[in-house]
Amino acid sequence: MSETATSEVTETYSRQVGDRLRAIRRQKRLSLQEVEATSELEFKASVLGAYERGERAISVPRLQRLAHFYNVPVDQLLPTDEGPGFIEGNPAVARVIDQRSFTIDLRRLEDLSGPEADMLSRYLTMIQVQRQDFNGRVLTIRKDDLRAIACILGVGPDLATDRLDDLGLGHSAT
16 A cells, blocks of 8 residues: 555544544533543543544543543444445434334433342443443433343333333333
């Protein structure tokens, strides 16, 4: 590969990393200034903005600290590589939510403890990773997800939403 082609690939990848960093920050509903303040100046707004625009490369240790700050797996701050011709876009565009979906309040889940809450938390984290959905507040789950959640909660699929409501975790999406 020529030096020019290598440079173009690097620039493209830097922009994609920046796009992912921006997408996660926005899902967390944080401004650049809020990240700077909340991180106690570890991530300055101007530097984070340069990362997001692809103008500056982020080191691996710093990427790890930013992932920890955002409370997401490190790999979620990197663009996906789906092979030749893949154009990274907004994963929400391709998402089709079943009309019988259910919204779980993830903040309330943090207040629960015990084996049932731990298993449910791990499963919902897996869903977040698959969907690249890290807003941290609520998670819309689909009918198929409810089957697995019913197993975790030890109830039939038809009672899963009732059990989630009993735990104070959600309400039906409208």
